[in-house]
Amino acid sequence: MKIVGVYNIKGGVGKTATAVNIAHLAAASGLRTLIWDLDPQAAATFYLRVKPKIKRSKAMLRDKKYDLDGVVKGSDFTDLDLLPADFSYRNMDLLLGENKKPALRLLKLLRPMSEHYDLVVLDCPPSISLVSENIFRAADALLLPTIPTTLSLRTMEQLLDFMEGHDLKAPVYAFYSMVDRRKRLHQDVMASPGDPRCAVLETTIPYATEVERMGLERRPVTDYAPRSTAGRAYRQLWDEIRDKVGGLRPRRVASLPF
Amino acid sequence: MTDLPQHGFLLPQAMSVDRLAALLGGDGACDVDDSAAFSLRFFDSFDWRLYGAGLTLLQLNVAQDSELRLKPVDGAEVLDAAAFDGTPQWPAELPPGALHDRVAELLDMRVLLPIVEVQGTATDLRVLNDDAKTVARLQYLSMNSHAPSVDEPRSLWPRVRLLPVKGYDSALDELARFFAADQEWPAAPACLLDEAVAAIGREPGDYSSKLDVSLKPDMPALDAMRKIFLTLLDTLERNVDGTRANLDSEFLHDLRVATRRTRSALSQVKRVLPDAIVDEYKQRFAWVGQITGQTRDLDVFLLELPRYRDSLPAAMRGDLDLLQRRLEDAHVDAQRTLADALDSAPFRALLRDWRRVLEAESLPGEPGWFADLPIKRVVSQRIWRLYRRVIKDGRAAVHSGEPLAMHELRKDCKKLRYLIEFFRSLYDPRLLKGTVKTLKALLDNLGEFQDKEVQALHLRELAAGFDLGDAAVLPNVLAIGALAADSLRAQEAAHGRFSDCFATFDSPRNRERYKALFKSPGGSTR
Ligand SMILES: Nc1ncnc2c1ncn2[C@@H]1O[C@H](COP(=O)(O)OP(=O)(O)OP(=O)(O)O)[C@@H](O)[C@H]1O
């Protein structure tokens, strides 16, 4: 089981859109996929038509033998399940802090899931916190959607500094998100050499109204508009990530009972 | 939660995907998604060794993926699986692991053959709630059975599997109840093999090299013999194609055993068939023994070779390479000659004529004296006589220790064994068990004694076939010499065990068994 975290300190950069679409593509390719909506705002949960929970996180973060699988909800898609967001995730930092090894709590919770899933995608809330440190420690790879502005590059550096400072080893893959090719600034930033500590993927996700429509459709773009520019971009992104992360081989035969 | 049948429910033949979707409320309540084609092939040896051990080996293909799975015949769980492209044939070529080990152990020298192929389509359906959220998944399976022996695919029962969507247990329960209680759809069996094989008009285990003829004690002897001969002829014929194509060495082996049994039945059960027929077919089947002999000898050698190799010190093992190549070359030639012989007019005529004789209303020529007597009387007397001869000659052989006496004894023991096998159904199986066991042990001992001697001789001949003037062949000849020494040592050991083996056979207890089974109270048939 591989764990991929979609993260950025900044809000509104396309994290949730990315998490939902790549999770959908992974599942459609035959990988048993779980998306964990860690953001109390519950956007990913909403996109997948599941009702968010209220107040589960206390038990989840304290109870040593908590069964994560018991709160999973199936989505509308084969092989795609969701751990719905919980309103009480607002206090997650405090609750995590009560644990003995607070930064490893999520990884510990996730480990038993490897029996059921090939891939876990974490949709993370913005900001740097104990939650994000948990994510950095749990993830086999971090995906960093980045709007090509100078300010975004600054926050990217902040993140990489933080990771370096905490001796966090997860590889970070940045990619440019919500790209508007008409904007001079976007072009300049994308042309500039990035931070050497972080790989920049080739795929860019354009700014596109199809992505915004996810809120109305309540489905992944890759489901309702797979051949649109954005749909194709997400597919390319998924292909790139799958190759980078490695070890993600779907077994189609597994779906048959013989 | 309700227990879900893991393999789904069997549907009425007319229940298509669309009808199923309509039954579940149609658009908005049940959506039909994608379909994917798949195929699965079941493999076993010609004589069903896996099935006999309660196992099935299948290869499942979906899109580019291909996987071998080993499963118990009656259970759902996969014992082991391995990705595998291409067609599995020799157990040794299977990927290492539990699957390989189990299959190799059971198959031994036999090759895997495809038994039946199932082609199918899996269609995904989703059951939705009032919020248009998926609350359960269905997998609809439609399948056909294919085999070269049937010209058209035969359809199997469609199935529907209920797959849970996590967090929506009650919807699943409701559907399971609907399928099982309201629709009364039965649970699909765990193993598809039986149904797939039945669909192509076969039955698992429909070939076995073990002779199993059921007879009645007072059947006229002629009828009983016809039945036995026909069974043997069927076995022989079923092995012809595999022998010709040399699929594996057991086809020829079984063909030869059926031939030998036929010859033995012809000469051992006297005065039932007309003498002229007995004489003619004894000769013609002896010819089958001849045309198949050389290939079989080489088969045995090549099968033994790995064991031979292991018996040598590591430093000498490579010295058998040249011998192996020669044997393989010789085998190619012998096999070609054999295939030609099996295609020849005399061979085909033999099978045809023999069948005609056995199926004829009445036989040409003078009927045998015993033709109308009850088979059990005829046979019991024959077995009893042969048994007494074995005892007499055996005691003499123990006394003298003469190899020749042991060889003769082996021949009679073989005849005795064949007779008991042919007529097994006429006797009390509990008594029979002990007689067969001790006889088999004695035969193994005598077989070892003779085979090892023949092997040593054979090895010497092979060594003589090398150009001894060529220094390069010296290591090969020496290695063969080491093997010959081993063979002779094994022969000596068998000789040493002979008197004990015979004593067990000649025990008072076993004598009582033979008496009770075969000594006819009603006196002689004459
Ligand atoms: N490529 C895009 N083109 C146009 N709009 C986009 C694109 N990606 C995301 N959006 C829109 O931008 C908004 C923010 O996107 P999203 O929720 O994916 O970002 P986020 O980083 O997860 O935000 P948050 O930090 O609040 O969780 C959403 O309304 C989404 O529909």
Ligand SMILES: [Mg+2]
């Ligand atoms: Mg978000």
